[in-house]
Amino acid sequence: MRNIALVTGASSGMGKEFVREISKKYKGLDEIWVVARRRERLRELKKEIIGTRVRILPLDLMKEESFERLKMVLAKEQPVVRILVNASGYGISGSFEHQTEEDAAGMIHLNCEALTRITYLVLPYLRRGSFIYQMASSAGFAPQPNFTVYAATKAYVKSFSIALRQELSYQGIRVIAVCPGPVKTEFFDRAYEQEEVKFYKKFVMAAPKKVVRKAIRDARKNKAVSVYGMTMKVIRVICKLLPGRWIAKIMGK
Ligand SMILES: NC(=O)C1=CN([C@@H]2O[C@H](COP(=O)(O)OP(=O)(O)OC[C@H]3O[C@@H](n4cnc5c(N)ncnc54)[C@H](OP(=O)(O)O)[C@@H]3O)[C@@H](O)[C@H]2O)C=CC1
Numbered sequence: 001m002r003n004i005a006l007v008t009g010a011s012s013g014m015g016k017e018f019v020r021e022i023s024k025k026y027k028g029l030d031e032i033w034v035v036a037r038r039r040e041r042l043r044e045l046k047k048e049i050i051g052t053r054v055r056i057l058p059l060d061l062m063k064e065e066s067f068e069r070l071k072m073v074l075a076k077e078q079p080v081v082r083i084l085v086n087a088s089g090y091g092i093s094g095s096f097e098h099q100t101e102e103d104a105a106g107m108i109h110l111n112c113e114a115l116t117r118i119t120y121l122v123l124p125y126l127r128r129g130s131f132i133y134q135m136a137s138s139a140g141f142a143p144q145p146n147f148t149v150y151a152a153t154k155a156y157v158k159s160f161s162i163a164l165r166q167e168l169s170y171q172g173i174r175v176i177a178v179c180p181g182p183v184k185t186e187f188f189d190r191a192y193e194q195e196e197v198k199f200y201k202k203f204v205m206a207a208p209k210k211v212v213r214k215a216i217r218d219a220r221k222n223k224a225v226s227v228y229g230m231t232m233k234v235i236r237v238i239c240k241l242l243p244g245r246w247i248a249k250i251m252g253k
């Protein structure tokens, strides 16, 4: 029986860091399966990883056939999935009315639907002691004007993960919603293509390695949510205390 980790969004940012950290920190893995569209990036990552075999699955998770392909590979290989990391995702900043319909719907498609479907497909292959890392965001703590759809997708991921965690706890499977604030990755190239990144985001920007290491530590402690950094922890508490419409009003100004 082959023990594997499956990481989506592995071609950059936090997905890539998860692959690096998993290869060092989780012993007894036979393979890490890496998913993203950019095959060349995945090849470079494979070369970098020493000690654990990396299997490249170049899939576009916005396309139906990718799910069929993954389903077939899983059915053929029958692996035990020790770790699932759902890190593919994107955000587009700016007002809802000025967003393209494709971008608005695309965020829901990738951040919510694809993440849910991957989790569903992988579920039969998880065992007692397996981990699921779902990339949510601090954007999921409260409604956010000018990041409206993105924040709503992350509220979904957070809610989905916490509820699923409860459902799967009886099987000894741990689910963690990873909710960092701004992290220095390619995410911002796409999210803020049309405008300058807000100064306060630049100010609290975290390194992806630190966020991922914290997530792994938190998952081992069986936490439901992983939040990196004191600023984001304080913001989380504020978002719990104030009504969403107040937060939206403050953030909209
Ligand atoms: N950076 C930040 O500030 C934060 C990010 N997050 C979330 O963390 C996750 C990872 O983001 P981050 O690492 O920062 O961003 P990156 O842009 O660095 O990585 C995004 C990953 O998603 C993959 N991806 C995008 N579209 C598709 C697609 N259609 N099919 C398959 N894979 C796709 C990309 O690969 P490729 O293009 O090769 O397909 C890439 O590997 C996202 O869900 C993001 O929302 C959460 C909090 C903060």
Ligand SMILES: N[C@@H](C=O)C(=O)O
Pocket: 091, 136, 137, 138, 139, 180, 181, 182, 183, 201
């Ligand atoms: N948390 C970040 C995205 O998810 C951000 O605040 O930009």
